């Protein structure tokens with residue numbers, strides 16, 4: 548094999564589906580989901596983000612907060628893309644502390660507020676969860692899979708939500724639920740999704756898998772709203788460097804052309 552073909556072969560091995568690698572490696576089972584935002588040109592799917600927000604609002608928010616995400620950001624074009632009135636209405640679904648009232652007073656949230664914190668059930672905040680968890684653990688191959696598909700945070704969340712085994716046990720007074728994905732295999736979160744739990748505003752059938760995928764995509768956006776801009780800048784820089792390399796090569800050739808000709812003679 549030439550050196551180049553060896554490098555290419557290594558790249559192909561590294562790009563094999565992560566699920567195949569995960570199955571051999573760790574205890575936790577990660578499904579590979581083909582999200583729209585994967586790859587160097589990937590972008591969020593606005594309709595999916597809107598559905599994911601609906602799942603968060605109607606299901607997850609009962610126990611989880613999202614205290615680093617502002618309602619205003621729901622209007623971002625590269626995000627859920629709601630208009631001003633819709634953002635106002637979505638904010639008003641939540642209540643936040645009223646600084647002007649008595650301590651403990653609440654008022655409806657406004658676009659400038661952030662989603663409230665929620666500590667009632669001891670559930671972790673979901674603002675950054677998609678980046679705090681990884682589905683594709685390195686080092687695996689050359690890391691090309693991580694480069695192309697991300698580190699698998701949304702895949703982890705999807706797999707967690709769809710990975711319940713149906714078993715239950717009580718430990719020190721807490722009910723634990725068997726889960727293929729959660730490290731250790733037992734989680735204290737009740738299985739939050741079931742088919743047709745909600746009715747999607749856009750009419751998409753709300754299967755448990757569909758809701759899991761949508762809310763995972765939404766949480767990825769929440770954790771990294773500027774992913775598309777970052778990728779676009781990366782591609783611009785790459786093209787710029789590639790062009791520069793070609794120009795340098797041609798300049799080099801031209802500069803040395805007369806010397807090389809003399810040598811050959």
Ligand code: HEC
Pocket residue numbers: 602603606607608609610611668669670671676680704707708729733734735736737739740762
């Ligand atoms: C009834 C309350 C409840 C609901 C509803 C709920 N969760 Fe949870 N969730 C929890 C609790 C409690 C934990 C902590 C579990 C543990 O550490 O054993 C948790 C943990 C998590 C974790 C972190 C797992 C980890 O790796 O540490 C994620 C991700 C998560 N939930 C996502 C969701 C999503 C998405 C939804 C909505 C579809 C949701 N949860 C709905 C209670 C809930």
